[in-house]
Amino acid sequence: MMITNNNNPSSSNVVRPLDLKSFIKPDNAGSKKIILCSMKEMHQAEYAASIQQVEAHGQAGGTRWNPTQEQIGILEMLYKGGIRTPNTQQIEEITDQLANYGKIEGKNVFYWFQNHKARERQKIKRKKSLSSFSSHSPIIRTSPLGDEESREAADDSDQYYKRKCRSWSTIDNQCFELLEDNRRLYEEEDKITTLELFPLHPEGRQMYS
Amino acid sequence: MMITNNNNPSSSNVVRPLDLKSFIKPDNAGSKKIILCSMKEMHQAEYAASIQQVEAHGQAGGTRWNPTQEQIGILEMLYKGGIRTPNTQQIEEITDQLANYGKIEGKNVFYWFQNHKARERQKIKRKKSLSSFSSHSPIIRTSPLGDEESREAADDSDQYYKRKCRSWSTIDNQCFELLEDNRRLYEEEDKITTLELFPLHPEGRQMYS
DNA sequence: GCAAATTAATGATTTATTCAAG
DNA sequence: CTTGAATAAATCATTAATTTGC
Numbered sequence: 001m002m003i004t005n006n007n008n009p010s011s012s013n014v015v016r017p018l019d020l021k022s023f024i025k026p027d028n029a030g031s032k033k034i035i036l037c038s039m040k041e042m043h044q045a046e047y048a049a050s051i052q053q054v055e056a057h058g059q060a061g062g063t064r065w066n067p068t069q070e071q072i073g074i075l076e077m078l079y080k081g082g083i084r085t086p087n088t089q090q091i092e093e094i095t096d097q098l099a100n101y102g103k104i105e106g107k108n109v110f111y112w113f114q115n116h117k118a119r120e121r122q123k124i125k126r127k128k129s130l131s132s133f134s135s136h137s138p139i140i141r142t143s144p145l146g147d148e149e150s151r152e153a154a155d156d157s158d159q160y161y162k163r164k165c166r167s168w169s170t171i172d173n174q175c176f177e178l179l180e181d182n183r184r185l186y187e188e189e190d191k192i193t194t195l196e197l198f199p200l201h202p203e204g205r206q207m208y209s
Numbered sequence: 210m211m212i213t214n215n216n217n218p219s220s221s222n223v224v225r226p227l228d229l230k231s232f233i234k235p236d237n238a239g240s241k242k243i244i245l246c247s248m249k250e251m252h253q254a255e256y257a258a259s260i261q262q263v264e265a266h267g268q269a270g271g272t273r274w275n276p277t278q279e280q281i282g283i284l285e286m287l288y289k290g291g292i293r294t295p296n297t298q299q300i301e302e303i304t305d306q307l308a309n310y311g312k313i314e315g316k317n318v319f320y321w322f323q324n325h326k327a328r329e330r331q332k333i334k335r336k337k338s339l340s341s342f343s344s345h346s347p348i349i350r351t352s353p354l355g356d357e358e359s360r361e362a363a364d365d366s367d368q369y370y371k372r373k374c375r376s377w378s379t380i381d382n383q384c385f386e387l388l389e390d391n392r393r394l395y396e397e398e399d400k401i402t403t404l405e406l407f408p409l410h411p412e413g414r415q416m417y418s
Numbered sequence: 419g420c421a422a423a424t425t426a427a428t429g430a431t432t433t434a435t436t437c438a439a440g
Numbered sequence: 441c442t443t444g445a446a447t448a449a450a451t452c453a454t455t456a457a458t459t460t461g462c
Binding site: 063066085114 | 434
């Protein structure tokens, strides 16, 4: 794969908080003394502060991903299908798929699986601490545990999907339709989209004191 | 920025453990019944197991990054300069710089800072639990704490670099020279390299039982 | 000296916790 | 209150140091 840059190189991004070139003062002929001086400057708090400054988000607006119903449906289906921590390629593919229903980035998919997995665990844990009561007759239940939740609890402990026979919730059928609708879109794929290197955007976050 | 794919589309990667297209049987005319059947199949353990199977690493060989002395020197300097959690752009720049001294990816830089930060914290914590003894006369010391370590301990608690006057270790001068040597390389930069979407490679990892 | 065995460092990943938008 | 986003902590796994027996 080769990547070409069609944009004018001078029209680079807004702010470059850390430019390694700034380590060397370019106007002075490369004397080591000068460079040391430049580094001394860098060590001062001014420099360190500059790299912590807030930077505009990549996507103008700085708003967070707001998933559509379709996107959530597909993601939940994949989760039920056994996917817990998709790898890079899987994330790309899922992102491409979900992009048909709204704006989305790879990191959104990545975070969704992390959060969903973690919060399922939480749910289970909270449930465990309450299930001491009716431990052996789960037919009568007082807490509002739906079929959905109890099913999730069953297959979360191990990564592999082991369930044999049970009726699927309607969300699956929903997703089948969505997938059907977009089959053609998949047929003519292999389109490459712009990728970001890392899912981290520490700019918009306050530091701990 | 525009990205073009020069490779033959047929010569794709080795294995695609999750191909969303496989949700739909393409050989049967798009009847919803068929798709549902396909999904049923997907729900079986066979599918879930297949997505967990080991996949060849992106970089042939599957070996982990082994940083050179120069790379470590620069990274430590940047850390001392106050950088703790570089953002995407910073990671790219640092990676470009370090690539002059050996093979490296962005995720290596990302992980290095995470680990270094965490292990500095560990060091401090361990030290704190031992420093109850000689709390107010740190000149005489029994443990083998070098100048390096004590300095690290000083500037880790807060993100900003606040130290005012102290002598720098020789590693800094080392790094200045390295940076000097590569100034020209920076002068003609803005070369784009192949990026990866996420630093995660869960393939090479054993699952918890 | 020098491999095999053991231990220490540290790169890479996953899980837990926290912050904050809506 | 829910949940997207991000960071910190814990854990796994591999490589380098180091030790050990010959």
